[in-house]
Amino acid sequence: MVALLPSPSQKALRPLINGNHHISALIAGCRQNDRASQKELYEFLKGYAMKICYRYQHNQYQVEEIVNEGFTKFFKNIHQFDENRHLEISMALKGWFKRILVNTCIDYYRKNSSYLHGQMLSEETEKIADHGETGLDKLSYKEIIEAIRLLSPAYRTVFNLFVIEGMSHEEIGKHLGISVGASKSNLSKARENLRKILTKKADVKKYVEPI
């Protein structure tokens, strides 16, 4: 590790270090399809991607599939991202990436919607709800997210798009290929089911912050 210590000249360079430039360099590398840059950007963004995609899918394998598909789209289209228009490049990049991920989730849902539509809670929902995994009398963020994931795909997708992403019913209907009424109905039922799940999951009287 001694060999890895920075030299005095490199110490002088440290004040020049700038996160924006680093991201810009990585973006430039990705535009050249440089694997090293892609990998570093992947490591930088994979947690963020996971956070989004995790809510849309219950199956871990499918989550990874969507994340990888999102990254592939991201790298393919990164030339469309103009970092010069943003002061905070990493935030802008995340916002742009989020749109790609959400669209990928929607595409995935639509692709599999023929057999994913359902009105009832899944068996796993009942199982986990009865299991009372934590045994706590309070809900954590994780339990709420897991509760959302236990919703049926149709309800979960509409709930995520409306509540989390902030889309309107018109936009949801357009994206999912359903009517506005169906979107509203799904949202209502999603809330109702979520309420049931949370009620069953733990007899919580108070919501607390996670540790």
Next chain:
Amino acid sequence: MSNLSDKEIDRLSREAADSYEPDDSFLSWSRLEQQLTQQMPERPHDGFRFGRINPYVWGPAIVLLAGASFFFVKNIIYSQHSTRNNQTISEPVSSSATNDKQAGGNTIHLDSVSSAASKVATENKSASLSMQALASADANIKNKKTGSPGSTQLVTEPQSSAFTNAASSNKRTGRKGSGSKAMVPGSILAEGSIVSNNSNTKNGLNGFEINGSAEAAGTSDIKSNHQNKNQIGLPFIITSGSGLGRVSGNDSLMNQLARSKTPAHQKSLHLNRSLNIGFAFGPDYTNAGGIANNQIGNNIGLTVGYYLTSRLSINTGIIYSNKFYWSKGHNYSLQQPAYITQIAYTRPFAPPAPIDYINGASNVWELPFTLRFDFAHHNKTKFFANAGLSSYFIMKQTYIYFFHWAQNPLAYKVTDNQQANYWFGVADISVGFEAEIGKGFSFQAEPFLKLPLQNMGMENLKLTSYGFLLSFKYAPVLSRSKK
């Protein structure tokens, strides 16, 4: 929990979505990399790959091919046209004056027209310039009687710019021409033998007519055979004392006439178009280290050329270029920090980090000095080769270094805004063609290759560039004179 309202559920869900970070340890870069490898094959690749650079290869190739095709197809059409009309030039004349148009500008020896006629000795079909052939070549030589014996008008309706220039110049001399494009003062003497199958040829005391459209006044001695052919016997003399000459004909005839060796009378119009200025632009592909590049640079600028002789010209200009290039990193080392104005890197690194690749970009002002030789000329198209030296003035350099440190792939970016001058640092070679598109205006396509004579840039790279320049040029008339 049963008291949870919809709003409360929404709020809790949003908070959870913002705050909760699921375990992402099961995500694997290797699986994504496999996917990327299938859908986005990795770059850069070492060595010359035709598939990668083909746009830069076949782009100039197509331009050259189009020019060459134009040249040959036109020749073929011309030869077929000539064959159909059974036209044979008995005495191919030498071309000492072929490029008078180019020589130190555009010089047109209209006197050679008259002398050319003396070279047109024809005999029947085999070794003659038949009257019919003359007609089929759209040659209309009119020797019109101007009212008094001895005066001849030689009317030209040339397609070639040389004659056009001559015409326009002669118009400005104020000589009357009644719509003629070329007014040739002075006498015209033509000797020769013309044999024709065309019965339209007739002779007369006051002149002769070719294909019914030519008349001659003067002391022409013409023998004709009205049965099968019309023969104009030797010597065929067209004289004009002080009358105005008018010649009407197309390029083929005019070129033949213009190639005559022995001018009888030294009367010529000289248009000096030695100087030309142009606007040039085109793509630039730069290679530094044998790594294929998919980024296209740009060239844009002004050019100036001056003809020293009929075929040789000196050219210069000022061209602004954006150059992009990749290079293998192992050939280079990190520069001293003094050169580094920006660095984008969030972690310390250990010197000397082995650099994998360098991605560079430079903004360059280029000052070329080249010598151009026109090795072929056909009608309005010139084919040339160009060679010389160029100076590079690099205004800005940006480099992105890709390397590994502690097995982590990293990159950082360095920008140098200091100007760096490299006088005659590049050998410039090009070939191309220039096609005339109007009076004094021309279009030029010029594939080029620029070879480094010295290392350049803050990384001391050998920048090899190629691409092609498209130019629109204008050659103003610097002077007009008669010789």
